[in-house]
Amino acid sequence: MSFSRRILIVDNSPIFLNILKEAIIAECNFLPEVVTAVSHQQACKHLKESKDWLAVISGYELAGAPQGEFITNTLEYNIPTIVLTSSLNASDREKALSLNIVDYFPKDVNCFEDVARLIEQLKDNHKHKILIVDDSPAFCSFAERLLLNQNYQVLICNSSESALQTLKSTTDINLTLIDYILPDMDGSKLIPQIRKLRNADSLPIIAVSAFNEKNIAARMIKAGASDFLLKPINHEELLMRIRNSLKLVTQIRVSEQARKEAEIANQAKSQLLSRISHELRTPLNAILGFSQLLKGDGNLDSDQADALHEINHASHHLLHMINEVLDLSQIETGKVKLHPGIVNVSCLIHETVSMFSTIANQKNIKLELPERSEATEEMITTDPQRLKQILINLINNGIKYNKPGGMLLISTSTDEHNITIRVKDTGLGIPSDKADMLFQPFSRLHERTHDIEGSGLGLAICKNLVELLNGELKVNSTEGVGSTFSVTIPKELDPKPHQPEYFI
Numbered sequence: 001m002s003f004s005r006r007i008l009i010v011d012n013s014p015i016f017l018n019i020l021k022e023a024i025i026a027e028c029n030f031l032p033e034v035v036t037a038v039s040h041q042q043a044c045k046h047l048k049e050s051k052d053w054l055a056v057i058s059g060y061e062l063a064g065a066p067q068g069e070f071i072t073n074t075l076e077y078n079i080p081t082i083v084l085t086s087s088l089n090a091s092d093r094e095k096a097l098s099l100n101i102v103d104y105f106p107k108d109v110n111c112f113e114d115v116a117r118l119i120e121q122l123k124d125n126h127k128h129k130i131l132i133v134d135d136s137p138a139f140c141s142f143a144e145r146l147l148l149n150q151n152y153q154v155l156i157c158n159s160s161e162s163a164l165q166t167l168k169s170t171t172d173i174n175l176t177l178i179d180y181i182l183p184d185m186d187g188s189k190l191i192p193q194i195r196k197l198r199n200a201d202s203l204p205i206i207a208v209s210a211f212n213e214k215n216i217a218a219r220m221i222k223a224g225a226s227d228f229l230l231k232p233i234n235h236e237e238l239l240m241r242i243r244n245s246l247k248l249v250t251q252i253r254v255s256e257q258a259r260k261e262a263e264i265a266n267q268a269k270s271q272l273l274s275r276i277s278h279e280l281r282t283p284l285n286a287i288l289g290f291s292q293l294l295k296g297d298g299n300l301d302s303d304q305a306d307a308l309h310e311i312n313h314a315s316h317h318l319l320h321m322i323n324e325v326l327d328l329s330q331i332e333t334g335k336v337k338l339h340p341g342i343v344n345v346s347c348l349i350h351e352t353v354s355m356f357s358t359i360a361n362q363k364n365i366k367l368e369l370p371e372r373s374e375a376t377e378e379m380i381t382t383d384p385q386r387l388k389q390i391l392i393n394l395i396n397n398g399i400k401y402n403k404p405g406g407m408l409l410i411s412t413s414t415d416e417h418n419i420t421i422r423v424k425d426t427g428l429g430i431p432s433d434k435a436d437m438l439f440q441p442f443s444r445l446h447e448r449t450h451d452i453e454g455s456g457l458g459l460a461i462c463k464n465l466v467e468l469l470n471g472e473l474k475v476n477s478t479e480g481v482g483s484t485f486s487v488t489i490p491k492e493l494d495p496k497p498h499q500p501e502y503f504i
């Protein structure tokens with residue numbers, strides 16, 4: 001159903017009409033068609049020609065209509081009506097609100113902005129379809145008029161059965177008002193049925209009841225209602241609750257949409273990174289290959305040999321970084337396939353640590369491992385390659401960020417379902433104010449470690465890999481004292497693919 005852009009404003013003063021018209025046109029985010037009338041007679045003529053108005057804005061008393069006759073008229077046609085009053089007191093407020101108008105404002109400098117804001121709201125209201133489920137004709141007609149006058153779209157059902165059918169066939173209903181007592185099924189039974197069709201994030205339900213039974217509000221909310229109101233219902237309160245519920249659902253929808261868009265953008269970024277890294281590897285391998293060949297050339301002087309060494313070293317570092325980017329983007333795009341196998345954890349740890357014995361010796365770092373015994377030969381089912389990759393990263397960091405003469409201890413512990421591998425170092429530790437960034441890609445947390453090579457991707461990859469193995473990576477660290485990284489993974493890897501959500 002399309003919404004009308006036409007707004008009729010009525011006032012005895014042409015100057016006021018003009019200012020209000022300009023303000024509405026300037027403030028509204030859509031192009032309204034504003035028609036003005038300086039008298040009751042002129043306004044009635046416009047109403048006779050068409051009933052299709054987004055809103056009528058008028059003074060309560062007009063020359064020739066001193067008792068609010070024009071307002072009564074517009075409301076009979078269910079045209080949303082905003083009333084401007086020259087004076088405002090409690091009895092005027094009561095009188096105006098009891099008429100079912102959208103709202104009223106005193107005629108002062110603020111009213112232009114207020115009116116424009118309300119018109120935006122009316123335009124918005126029209127997007128919302130509200131279903132009233134009640135077998136009382138009096139309540140249905142009261143609620144229908146109230147909502148139509150606020151420009152909502154309204155549907156009515158008199159029984160639970162027809163409500164369920166309507167919700168099945170009309171999937172764009174945005175809110176439901178449900179009476180507790182219904183002829184075929186009471187509200188507390190109907191609401192759980194509705195929840196099977198639509199969850200609370202997409203369909204707020206406001207339950208209403210004329211019976212103030214004990215705990216009725218709690219019971220209805222427990223059954224799945226989002227809110228509860230006791231009859232007789234105060235117009236303003238009902239409208240405010242409807243507005244709040246709809247606002248909340250709209251915010252949830254908008255943030256869900258933003259989350260999905262960010263996920264799509266993230267996937268696109270990961271794919272791009274993956275392609276670029278692939279393309280970069282080919283020329284880089286050529287540089288590495290040819291520099292390797294040149295190394296064997298006996299005619300190089302020492303400067304040339306030094307330069308070649310630099311080329312070789314830098315190319316290796318670059319290749320390592322490219323491989324890490326490729327790895328992370330492949331994990332993010334769900335391209336990493338796990339290959340589970342039986343793993344002897346102790347064996348894997350010894351094998352991995354032995355790769356670092358030379359570098360640890362050079363840096364005078366003592367490596368300590370659990371003694372191999374039958375008790376430590378834990379056999380688990382996981383992806384051995386990926387577990388090894390995680391350990392390589394953690395051990396490498398434990399050496400890189402250690403102090404000369406430091407220690408690196410690796411230990412394991414198990415419970416019924418999980419195994420935990422701890423990599424503990426006596427190194428620099430992690431600055432507490434930067435701990436939050438530890439697993440963020442490209443974060444390097446130490447300022448004075450320019451000489452330590454790294455890309456800031458290793459731990460992001462580790463965390464993703466541990467999660468792929470259905471496990472958890474934790475850290476405990478004290479700056480200046482050292483860090484312990486703990487990898488806890490299940491002994492039996494669940495074959496279901498598990499893709500963590502990750503954003504660079």
Ligand code: ADP
Nearest residue numbers: 397398401429444445446454455456457458459
């Ligand atoms: P990289 O080592 O390539 O910089 P990582 O993702 O492995 O990347 O680590 C990110 C940052 O976390 C490092 O730059 C370092 O500042 C800090 N860090 C990682 N491991 C340790 C550790 N064992 N001790 C102290 N700091 C560490």
